[in-house]
Amino acid sequence: MIIAKRKPFKEIKESLKNCESVLVAGCGTCVAVCLAGGEKEVGLLSSQLAIASQVEGQPLKIGEVTIERQCDKEFLQELRNKVDDYDAILSLACGVGVQFLSDMYRNKVVLPGVDTSFIGANDEVGYWTERCRMCNQCYLATTGAVCPVTMCPKGLLNGPCSGTRDGMCEVDQEKACAWALIYERLEKTDRLDQIRETMPPRNHSKTGRPAVLAHKSYQRRYTAGE
Ligand code: SF4
Numbered sequence: 001m002i003i004a005k006r007k008p009f010k011e012i013k014e015s016l017k018n019c020e021s022v023l024v025a026g027c028g029t030c031v032a033v034c035l036a037g038g039e040k041e042v043g044l045l046s047s048q049l050a051i052a053s054q055v056e057g058q059p060l061k062i063g064e065v066t067i068e069r070q071c072d073k074e075f076l077q078e079l080r081n082k083v084d085d086y087d088a089i090l091s092l093a094c095g096v097g098v099q100f101l102s103d104m105y106r107n108k109v110v111l112p113g114v115d116t117s118f119i120g121a122n123d124e125v126g127y128w129t130e131r132c133r134m135c136n137q138c139y140l141a142t143t144g145a146v147c148p149v150t151m152c153p154k155g156l157l158n159g160p161c162s163g164t165r166d167g168m169c170e171v172d173q174e175k176a177c178a179w180a181l182i183y184e185r186l187e188k189t190d191r192l193d194q195i196r197e198t199m200p201p202r203n204h205s206k207t208g209r210p211a212v213l214a215h216k217s218y219q220r221r222y223t224a225g226e
């Protein structure tokens with residue numbers, strides 16, 4: 001899932017300095033799970049904003065809403081009767097949700113309330129780790145399901161480098177060397193011969209941005225001229 005963290009309150013306040021009203025909009029999916037932008041976080045931030053506006057004597061009308069997903073037009077439609085009542089929308093969704101909101105309500109000021117960090121997993125309560133850099137050519141079949149692109153700071157496809165020591169990484173000695181993990185995983189699953197295969201360099205043209213993807217059942221619909 002997408003991992004995000006809330007922006008510092010001072011930064012949020014600064015972004016709202018010209019607004020007399022704001023709709024704080026949460027998203028009920030990834031950002032809710034990582035405790036950055038779900039319904040609870042919308043409530044907390046709205047309360048903080050209300051207290052700050054009272055203390056500073058600058059009235060601010062605040063609305064709250066949380067929809068299931070801000071990266072989906074169907075759910076964004078739910079906001080159409082609300083947005084006109086506010087100068088700005090402060091979105092607590094990831095960067096995709098913020099942009100999608102702005103695409104949909106183009107005359108409205110849309111501001112981000114979180115920093116989108118990475119794609120990761122919930123390793124422990126309140127602790128997330130990055131697991132995928134979206135290289136669009138997944139190598140996990142040959143690396144024992146350990147991602148060399150993400151877990152090795154050098155992104156080596158044919159590791160380890162000469163800096164690995166006792167299974168730890170030379171770049172960050174607190175972290176396991178990705179290639180030591182790959183070795184261990186392949187050994188445990190009786191596929192160690194795979195580590196001797198040389199992987200070709202990454203094809204960076206596969207990660208051209210901005211990326212688009214049309215499911216094959218819909219390709220005719222999205223092909224120019226059809
Ligand atoms: S190799 Fe790593 S970065 Fe590439 S798709 Fe697989 S998990 Fe993601």
Ligand code: SF4
Pocket residue numbers: 151152153154155156159160161162163164165168169170171172176177178179180
């Ligand atoms: S020590 Fe391992 S994880 Fe660290 S840079 Fe070298 S190969 Fe990559």
